[in-house]
Amino acid sequence: MTRLIHAVLFSWATLAVASDAKQQPATLPILNERTSQGCFSKLPAGAEPVKAKSIYISGGFCNDACLDVNKTVAITSPDGCHCANTYPPESALVKDTQCNDPCSAYPMEACGGKDPKAYSVYNTGLELVVDNDDGKTEASTTISSITPPSTPLSSKLPSTTTDGTTADETTAVSTPTKGVAAEGTSADSTNGAQSTPSATGTDVPSAAASRLSSPVGKFVRMFKVFFN
Known part of the structure; x- marks a missing residue:
C-alpha cells in the first residue's frame, strides 16, 4: 500500500513538473x-x-556538446540534440508554446515539442552573428563565382573614323611612300605638294636682255657702232 501511494505521488509530481516545462x-x-x-x-x-x-x-x-565541435548553434528536441552553424529558416519560427516537451535531464526546461514537431534553438556563445538557413549563402556564392571577362569587348573591335574607314586604313592612306612620285609631284616629296622649277639664269631671261631686244635697243646699238 505504501509503495502504491509513493508511485501515485511520484506520478503527480512528474506531471506537475512536465506542465511547468517552458521554452526560454x-x-x-x-x-x-x-x-x-x-x-x-x-x-x-x-x-x-x-x-x-x-x-x-x-x-x-x-x-x-556543440561547443566541443566548434558549432555556433545547439538544438534540443524530444529525439535528442543537434549541432549546426546556422539557425533554422525564419519561416520556421513558431510560438514558444509549441516547445513544451520537458528535457529528460532537466524537466523544468523544454526540449522542443512532439505534436507538432518542434525544436528549441540556442546560440552557443561562440559567435554573436549567426545567419538563418534561408538559402542566402548559396545564392551569394553562385553570383560571386561569375566573373566578368578581363578584356572588354570594345577593345577587340577596330576603331572607325567618321568617313567610314578604320584607323588602320586611314593611316595607310595618309602615310606617303618615299621614292614613289605621283603625277606632277617630286619623287622625294613627303607631303604630296607639286614640285616648283628653280629660277635659274637659263630659265628666266634677265631684264637687261629684254630691253636690248626692243626697237629702241636696236637703235642704241646702231648709234654705238656709227661712232665707234
Missing part, C-alpha cells in the same frame, strides 16, 4: 553564454546529431 524566450546572443533563439518547426540544413543517451539531454548538455 529568445534573447540577444551573448559571447560565451548560451542564449535561447526561439522555437522552430524544422532543423537547419547540415544539422548534425549528437550521440548521447536520452537521459542526459538538456539545453546545457547540448550546448556543451
Whole structure:
C-alpha cells in the first residue's frame, strides 16, 4: 500500500513538473553564454546529431556538446540534440508554446515539442552573428563565382573614323611612300605638294636682255657702232 501511494505521488509530481516545462524566450546572443533563439518547426540544413543517451539531454548538455565541435548553434528536441552553424529558416519560427516537451535531464526546461514537431534553438556563445538557413549563402556564392571577362569587348573591335574607314586604313592612306612620285609631284616629296622649277639664269631671261631686244635697243646699238 505504501509503495502504491509513493508511485501515485511520484506520478503527480512528474506531471506537475512536465506542465511547468517552458521554452526560454529568445534573447540577444551573448559571447560565451548560451542564449535561447526561439522555437522552430524544422532543423537547419547540415544539422548534425549528437550521440548521447536520452537521459542526459538538456539545453546545457547540448550546448556543451556543440561547443566541443566548434558549432555556433545547439538544438534540443524530444529525439535528442543537434549541432549546426546556422539557425533554422525564419519561416520556421513558431510560438514558444509549441516547445513544451520537458528535457529528460532537466524537466523544468523544454526540449522542443512532439505534436507538432518542434525544436528549441540556442546560440552557443561562440559567435554573436549567426545567419538563418534561408538559402542566402548559396545564392551569394553562385553570383560571386561569375566573373566578368578581363578584356572588354570594345577593345577587340577596330576603331572607325567618321568617313567610314578604320584607323588602320586611314593611316595607310595618309602615310606617303618615299621614292614613289605621283603625277606632277617630286619623287622625294613627303607631303604630296607639286614640285616648283628653280629660277635659274637659263630659265628666266634677265631684264637687261629684254630691253636690248626692243626697237629702241636696236637703235642704241646702231648709234654705238656709227661712232665707234
